[in-house]
Amino acid sequence: MHVVLYEGGVMASEPSFMSLTPKLLRPHIPDFLNRRMSDLMEITEAISENDMPKIKFIAHKIRGNGATYGLPILSELAGEMEKATETLDVVHLKEITKRMFDVIKECELELVSEKVKL
Amino acid sequence: MRNMEEQIFCLEDDKSIQEAIRASLPEYNVVCVGTIAEAERILKKPEQFQALLIDIQLPDGDGLRFLTDLVNDERFKKMPIMILSARTDISNKVMAFSYGAEDFIAKPFDPIELHARVASKIRLRNNGAATAMKRVLGDIILDFSRQKAFRWLNGSEVDLQLTHREINILSLLTRRLEQIYSRDQIMIHVWGESFVSDRTIDSHIAHLRHKINGAKLKLETAKNFGYSARVLN
Numbered sequence: 001m002h003v004v005l006y007e008g009g010v011m012a013s014e015p016s017f018m019s020l021t022p023k024l025l026r027p028h029i030p031d032f033l034n035r036r037m038s039d040l041m042e043i044t045e046a047i048s049e050n051d052m053p054k055i056k057f058i059a060h061k062i063r064g065n066g067a068t069y070g071l072p073i074l075s076e077l078a079g080e081m082e083k084a085t086e087t088l089d090v091v092h093l094k095e096i097t098k099r100m101f102d103v104i105k106e107c108e109l110e111l112v113s114e115k116v117k118l
Numbered sequence: 119m120r121n122m123e124e125q126i127f128c129l130e131d132d133k134s135i136q137e138a139i140r141a142s143l144p145e146y147n148v149v150c151v152g153t154i155a156e157a158e159r160i161l162k163k164p165e166q167f168q169a170l171l172i173d174i175q176l177p178d179g180d181g182l183r184f185l186t187d188l189v190n191d192e193r194f195k196k197m198p199i200m201i202l203s204a205r206t207d208i209s210n211k212v213m214a215f216s217y218g219a220e221d222f223i224a225k226p227f228d229p230i231e232l233h234a235r236v237a238s239k240i241r242l243r244n245n246g247a248a249t250a251m252k253r254v255l256g257d258i259i260l261d262f263s264r265q266k267a268f269r270w271l272n273g274s275e276v277d278l279q280l281t282h283r284e285i286n287i288l289s290l291l292t293r294r295l296e297q298i299y300s301r302d303q304i305m306i307h308v309w310g311e312s313f314v315s316d317r318t319i320d321s322h323i324a325h326l327r328h329k330i331n332g333a334k335l336k337l338e339t340a341k342n343f344g345y346s347a348r349v350l351n
Contacts, residue, residue: 022229023302024141032134060175064204064225065134075226 017107021070030111032069036062036104040097043081047093055093056085062100073103124293125149126236127164128171129157129181130202135225139171139202142229143236144303145293154179164193168240171223174203174210182210182217189218198239202227233306255292256334256349260285269333278329283308287322291337291347300344 021029039058046054059081066074077100084092124146130136131152140148146168151157154176161167170188174181181201188194201214204225211222221235253260257270258278265285268275280288286308290299299307301319308322323345327337334350 024144024229024306025138028134028137028141031137035134057175060204061132065132065138067226068138068229069134069226072226 016110017073017103018070018110020072025069029069029107032065033104033107033111036074036100040101040104043093043097047090047097050090052085052088056082059085071103071107074100077103124240125167126169126171126240127151127157127160127167128202129154129176129184130171130173131177132173135173135202138227138229139232142232142306144299145290145307146236153177154181154184157184161188164197167197168243169236170194170197170199171202171236172199172219174201174205174214182213185214185217185219196243198243200236200239230306230310234310237307253289253292255295255347258330258333258335260288260292262289267330269330280326280329283322284326284329287326288347291345292335296346296348298340298344298346302344304344 018029025032039062043055043058046052046058059078062078063075063082066072066076066078077096081093081096081100084096126143126146126148128136128139128148128150129152130139130150133152136148136150136152139150149160149167151160155178157172161170172181172185176184181203185199185201188199198220199218200221200223201219202223202225203210203214206224214222220239223232223235251262253262259268259270259275261268262285265282267278267280267285267288269278270276287304290304290307301316304319305314323337323339330337336348336350338346338348340346
């Protein structure tokens with residue numbers, strides 16, 4: 001759980017990103033996140049080189065594995081990314097990449113805080 | 119007795135998906151490769167596999183084209199071949215089935231659904247051969263064709279009156295003797311998509327232990343994890 005601050009100053013909490021991760025796959029989450037981080041770095045490079053087929057290939061892969069690991073947001077963003085490669089929308093591609101980076105970082109923070117609790 | 123026959127072949131280049139498949143199919147030995155070239159090499163001896171899972175988008179080619187090669191090969195005629203893909207538009211699904219795939223599993227998949235689909239295909243394939251099989255575990259005989267377990271006692275077979283679920287639990291735990299199976303693995307194997315608590319699993323194990331009490335087959339507890347089976351000499 002992470003705490004969020006609403007406009008009225010009321011503290012509330014929202015479910016963690018990884019609350020949907022199947023128990024069977026929980027031990028594989030650190031590797032999963034490392035691989036996605038590498039994917040995003042490759043995507044960033046491919047955006048700078050305007051290499052749309054490569055971006056599409058990696059995005060397709062993330063669309064196929066995100067929700068399996070309980071992270072449907074990653075699959076959704078990757079699907080959006082695949083579409084953006086068709087319209088050659090580089091600005092949107094950068095935005096999506098940033099959002100994906102944020103999700104991965106948030107998950108990594110959750111992992112760290114879980115370890116601290118243990 | 120170790121059952122090392124149940125192997126699944128998987129052609130999938132995404133390591134995370136490979137790991138998810140392995141975790142979803144804990145009772146099978148899943149052999150994964152990432153390219154068609156490697157697949158061609160391993161599949162020179164296809165008889166060792168019970169089922170094949172094939173991705174469409176691969177680094178060195180198209181999984182659907184590879185599928186057509188397999189279905190045209192006599193050795194794969196009776197083997198369930200399932201396509202696993204994130205290309206979930208109708209045309210790809212129809213093409214996969216028309217090329218000879220037995221199922222189309224959409225990525226991202228749910229591990230429980232993947233298990234249910236693969237196990238079902240393997241069960242159908244083995245219908246007859248596997249169901250006629252008996253497994254001898256010391257003085258216990260598991261008879262899959264009759265879904266019964268017997269204990270050899272004073273020269274005759276005594277029916278242990280196991281329930282269907284108890285047979286399934288024994289079937290899993292005795293696939294690989296002394297291998298520890300987690301409660302999650304037992305849950306998926308026995309209850310499929312239904313969620314049951316750890317207590318329910320423990321309670322079934324307790325009943326099973328009671329019914330096989332005194333036999334050479336022992337069910338052992340791996341504390342806070344699961345169970346394994348062992349046959350005393």
